[in-house]
Amino acid sequence: MDFGDILKHVEDAGFLYLGGFHPEARQTLVLIGNAGPQMWQNFSSSCDTGLTTLDQWTKTTIKNLADAIDATALFPFDTPPHPFLTWAQKSGETFTSPIGLSIHPTYGLWHGYRAALVFERNLDLPPVSTTNSPCDDCVEKPCMTQCPVNAFSPQGYNVPECINHIKTRNGADCLELGCRARRTCPIGRDFHYSPQQTRFHMSAFVKAQG
Template structure:
């Protein structure tokens, strides 16, 4: 099976859940393969994630059938990706699992993304409204994604509205004042909790892909 055929197979397995392969890369000296117990000889990785709210209806249906759990979105991602990994001959890893893997660095290798002033990776089309749910690791070589040169959207954004929209100035382009943000959410931040992070919403890139209201509230509640 060629690399393209395998990626098509992975895409078909993910499609019913609103997930997509988000690029692939080869492990090398710059980005060494992780060593996970008996799994020590990975050659390549395929990043898995979503754009906008494509996962939300599928996650919502699954969640209605579950009892209360601490991390439902992580649990859903693991249930889906572990099954897909078994079918395609891969090993699934997740951002929430220890030992923590350098998912942001992997995402940069796979899709050529860069960080925004908020610290989140920004996509040239989907902006800040995208995420990675896991990665499939293979002990065989898959061709890396062909990355086209793109202009970092933040380099041509002169006003940087994301840095001035936060009501408590939690972002300065260098770091994120986590405690200041959480204190606001727990006291006067009802609007942020209900509608989503104002700094993130201020970004002009990918506005048409902004998460739906329920998804906004879910992520804000999980962060708070």
């Protein structure tokens, strides 16, 4: 099975290829995830989104996929966490944005990782689409100035400030429409999550942080 066959399996399951690299000479790590509406449509049509978590659904769906293509799946929600963003940078397919999230030249900040597929063989990966980060040409960097509580700074991401704001009435905008810093980025706006998907992620985020 070559990369093209694997990609077909990945896309049939509702996911996208987001990059890959060779951790060892005879090993390949392929990052897969979501951008655009496909994954959310598959998830919401296959189960009750109120009862089944996206992580549970992801695990079942991707374990079946991994079995079919002879790979091992590692998940972003495994504990201790796998360094998905470091892997994303290594793949060269995405770049680190000023706010820490990874940015894709097409999908912008609107993509998430759902798994890393590890193959115990050397797969021929496609060449990276560009070597330039879209952030290099962005002079204004609105992602760094538009957060209502300045949670993002060169010192990092202030999680308590962010959460405390989202939980108040003033934070309804971020809760309903998604993180404002993320929304203000001009790249990949067409891939902004649907209102249902946004609400789902933001509520899960607030719930997880208590």
